[in-house]
Amino acid sequence: MKNWDLSNSDDVYRLIEENRKGNIVAQRVLYEKMSGRMLYLCFRYVNDMDEARDLMHDGMIKVFDSLKKYKHIGSFEGWVRRIVLNNMLDYLRRKNRISFSEDLDYRHGSVNEAEKKFEMECTKMKAEMILKLIKQLPHAYKLVFNLYVIENFTHREIAEFLGISENTSKSNLSKAKQRLRELYKTKYSNKID
Amino acid sequence: MTWEEKIRNNINEEVFPPQKDWNEFSLKYHRFKVLKRLKYTSLAVVTILVLGLIGYHFAQQNNKDEAKAKIQVEKPVIIDNQVVNGEVQAQTADTIEKDFTHETKSNKNNSETINSVNKKQNEVTIADTENNIENNNNDSIAVHSPKAVEKLISANFSADKVKGCASLTVHFTPKEICDSAIYLWEFGDGSFSNKMTPVHQYTTGNFSVSLTTKHFNSNKQNQILKKDFIIVLKQPKADFSYTISENNNLLATDFSTNYEQIQWTADNVKYFETNPEFSFNTGNHTVTLLVINQWCSDSITKIIPVFQKIMMFTPTAFTPDGNGQNDEFKPVFSHLPDSYKLLIFDQWGKIVFSSTIVNRGWDGKINGQSPKEGIYMWKIVYQQKNNKPVEKSGQVKLILK
Numbered sequence: 001m002k003n004w005d006l007s008n009s010d011d012v013y014r015l016i017e018e019n020r021k022g023n024i025v026a027q028r029v030l031y032e033k034m035s036g037r038m039l040y041l042c043f044r045y046v047n048d049m050d051e052a053r054d055l056m057h058d059g060m061i062k063v064f065d066s067l068k069k070y071k072h073i074g075s076f077e078g079w080v081r082r083i084v085l086n087n088m089l090d091y092l093r094r095k096n097r098i099s100f101s102e103d104l105d106y107r108h109g110s111v112n113e114a115e116k117k118f119e120m121e122c123t124k125m126k127a128e129m130i131l132k133l134i135k136q137l138p139h140a141y142k143l144v145f146n147l148y149v150i151e152n153f154t155h156r157e158i159a160e161f162l163g164i165s166e167n168t169s170k171s172n173l174s175k176a177k178q179r180l181r182e183l184y185k186t187k188y189s190n191k192i193d
Numbered sequence: 194m195t196w197e198e199k200i201r202n203n204i205n206e207e208v209f210p211p212q213k214d215w216n217e218f219s220l221k222y223h224r225f226k227v228l229k230r231l232k233y234t235s236l237a238v239v240t241i242l243v244l245g246l247i248g249y250h251f252a253q254q255n256n257k258d259e260a261k262a263k264i265q266v267e268k269p270v271i272i273d274n275q276v277v278n279g280e281v282q283a284q285t286a287d288t289i290e291k292d293f294t295h296e297t298k299s300n301k302n303n304s305e306t307i308n309s310v311n312k313k314q315n316e317v318t319i320a321d322t323e324n325n326i327e328n329n330n331n332d333s334i335a336v337h338s339p340k341a342v343e344k345l346i347s348a349n350f351s352a353d354k355v356k357g358c359a360s361l362t363v364h365f366t367p368k369e370i371c372d373s374a375i376y377l378w379e380f381g382d383g384s385f386s387n388k389m390t391p392v393h394q395y396t397t398g399n400f401s402v403s404l405t406t407k408h409f410n411s412n413k414q415n416q417i418l419k420k421d422f423i424i425v426l427k428q429p430k431a432d433f434s435y436t437i438s439e440n441n442n443l444l445a446t447d448f449s450t451n452y453e454q455i456q457w458t459a460d461n462v463k464y465f466e467t468n469p470e471f472s473f474n475t476g477n478h479t480v481t482l483l484v485i486n487q488w489c490s491d492s493i494t495k496i497i498p499v500f501q502k503i504m505m506f507t508p509t510a511f512t513p514d515g516n517g518q519n520d521e522f523k524p525v526f527s528h529l530p531d532s533y534k535l536l537i538f539d540q541w542g543k544i545v546f547s548s549t550i551v552n553r554g555w556d557g558k559i560n561g562q563s564p565k566e567g568i569y570m571w572k573i574v575y576q577q578k579n580n581k582p583v584e585k586s587g588q589v590k591l592i593l594k
Contacts, residue, residue, distance in 0.1 A: 028215050035212035043209070057218050061225045130200060149197045150204055 006033050012076050019067055031060060037077070038084050044146050045088060047135050055091060059084030085151070089161060092143070133183050141176035148173050346374045346406040348415035358428040358489035361395045367404060377405040381423065395425045427451040431484045431493040437580075441499055443471045445480065449491075452484035475501040500577050503530055507571065510590035513557035513564050522571070522589050523554025530575035532582075537589075538570040545569070557591055566593045 005011050018026035038059060042052040063083050070079060134142055147158045148169070155169045162169070212218075349368035354361060367376060370389065378386040380393045381400030400423040407414035429452040435445045447455065447467050457464040458481040459471050471480070478499060483492040504527035511519045524535070529551060537546040537555055546555045557564025569589050576582040 024219075028219075031215055031218055032211040032213075035214075035218075036209040039212060040209045044204075053212075053214075056212075057221050060218065061222050064222060065225070065229075130204065150201055152197075152201060 004029050004033065006077065013072060016067065016070060016072070016076070019064070027064065034060065034063075034077070034080055038080070041081065041084060042088055044131065044134065044150065045092065045142065055088050056084065058091070059087040062087050089143075092139070093162075133180055133187075136183055137176055137179055140172055141179060144169055144172040145176040145180070344408045344411050345413055345415055346371055346408055348404045348406045348417040350402075350404045350417065350419075352402070352423070355422060356424050356488050358426050358486070359395075359397045360428070361423070361425045362392060363395060363423060364390065364392050365402070365404075366390050367406065369406070371408070373409050375407045375409055377407075379403045379405075395423055397425050397427050399424050426486055426488065429484045429486050429489055429491045431482045431491040433480075433482050433493065433495075435480070435495075435497060437497075437499060441473055441475070441502055443473055443478070443480075443497060443499065445469055445471070445482075447482065449482065449484040452486050452491075454485045456483045456485070457481070458483065473497075473499045475499050500580065501528065503527055503575065503577060503583075505573070505575070505585065507573070507585075507587055508589065509587075510592055511557070512592050512594075514594060521554030521556050522591075523552070524573055526551060526575075531578045533575045534573070536572045536574075538572070540567065540569075542570075564591055564593065566591055 004015055006015075015026055015030055019030055035056065039052060039056045042055040042059070043049065046052050046055065063080050066083065070076070134145060137145065143162065144158060147153045147161065148155065153161070155166045155173075158164075158169045159166045347367070347369040351366055351368065353364045353366075355363075365378060367389065374389075376387060376389050378388070378391050378393075379402065380386070380391075380395075381402050382395065382398070384393070386393070399421045401418060401420045402422040403416060403418035405414055405416045427450075430450050431452075432448040432450075433445050434448060435443055437443050443459075445457065445468060449455065455465065455467060457466070457469055458479075459469075460478055464471075471478070476499060478497050479494060480497055481492055481494040483490060506525045508519065508522065511522045513520050522537070533549060533551050535546070535548045535555070536544055539545050539559070545559045548555070559565070567590075569591060570586065571589055572584070572586040574582055574584045
């Protein structure tokens with residue numbers, strides 16, 4: 001078996017072409033290259049590992065199903081990530097009926113000192129720790145925080161995804177951060193004053 | 194670098210190791226593909242089934258309609274007569290009974306017994322006729338059901354025209370059109386046709402047409418003969434000639450043939466004489482002759498020009514003395530003719546003067562010599578366009594002082 005490198009665009013191109021021809025070996029390679037990242041992606045949004053694995057499988061099935069439509073524009077991993085994410089958001093929307101709290105008092109840019117401190121602290125934290133904290137957030141906060149901070153979507157995109165207003169997205173992010181800070185305090189109270 | 198980016202980098206560095214559950218995933222993927230294929234095939238199958246059902250439904254409805262139509266066509270043709278006959282028989286039986294009772298009222302002694310016997314007989318006959326009707330009905334239905342081998346085809350027929358004038362083209366159509374039937378047409382003038390819907394051309398006369406039909410699978414055949422079905426008369430022909438009299442009256446003479454009525458139309462006025470006389474002014478006149486027989490007509494139109502009659506006056510004497518009065522001999526016309534010729538002869542019959550111009554008269558001179566007194570003969574020929582030339586002659590006296 002050839003050692004495929006997904007950072008090489010030629011390799012990606014040939015791997016996709018092989019997949020389109022129905023080469024099972026190539027399909028396996030593609031799956032194993034992508035599965036770790038996608039599982040991690042899914043795991044950030046749901047608490048249960050089995051649930052995350054199912055979501056990843058569903059997403060990957062959609063990827064394989066719509067591989068014929070891929071036009072070799074932009075990054076392939078981004079495309080896969082987008083499909084998996086869309087599939088997962090659909091699932092979450094169906095399952096949880098997430099209710100976003102709309103805070104009309106929220107004003108953008110009003111970041112207080114405590115929050116800034118927390119942000120500074122976050123940069124020092126390990127990914128594993130942040131992940132653990134995120135898991136304790138309510139659904140709505142978790143979604144917005146994940147999408148904005150980790151997936152790097154803008155508020156407008158998030159609003160489109162979830163069918164909410166931009167301000168709701170912003171206020172939810174702010175509340176997520178606030179909650180994170182509280183959680184962080186209770187767990188590692190000795191590290192923050 | 195904002196804190197979000199830092200977190201992002203932190204998190205993106207950390208990735209779960211490649212999952213080794215390919216077998217589980219491939220199973221799921223396979224199931225997904227099978228389900229998808231099943232979905233499409235089942236959809237196709239369902240649509241085909243639905244279409245098929247709809248088609249079958251419509252086909253059955255058509256069959257029912259056809260069957261209904263067949264039964265409706267066949268039943269009345271044969272059964273009606275017999276039903277009518279049966280009713281007639283029953284009615285007659287009733288009337289006989291009534292008559293009989295009227296008669297028997299006078300003989301009261303025997304009336305009851307005779308009546309009862311008679312009634313019983315009548316009942317029997319009525320019952321018999323009813324049975325017959327039922328039997329006949331059953332028979333006819335059995336014979337003429339669509340599945341029966343012996344199928345009778347109606348020999349009734351119609352034509353688009355039955356009356357007309359010579360060289361009449363007639364389209365025939367049978368009442369019952371059936372592809373598996375044999376048609377034999379006799380047109381009455383000795384010609385035949387085997388076509389289903391023939392076209393025949395007739396000359397003058399009365400013709401009886403008959404149609405014989407037979408189902409190719411059957412031994413029975415139907416025939417209907419229609420006597421004097423087609424009647425063809427001679428085609429009328431209009432023609433006339435005319436003469437114009439001196440009084441500008443137009444005398445028309447009819448030469449038409451094969452007609453019963455005649456009608457003239459001259460300048461929108463109608464005349465019904467055979468040879469009428471029209472009094473016309475000058476000008477063009479439209480004369481139409483219309484001749485009609487029982488069904489056909491013919492007409493002819495002629496445009497007849499009538500010219501004004503020319504009046505001519507000739508002097509009987511003239512005096513060529515140069516005093517300005519009666520110096521020349523020339524005729525006077527009411528209006529100018531189209532052509533004109535004047536000839537003057539002396540006593541010996543010799544031409545002494547000739548002219549073709551109306552205004553140029555004779556001044557009495559012969560070959561330039563001075564005129565001599567005497568009597569001269571003149572001859573004038575003039576012609577109006579399209580009319581005959583008019584020739585007139587007379588005498589003129591030349592008088593000197």
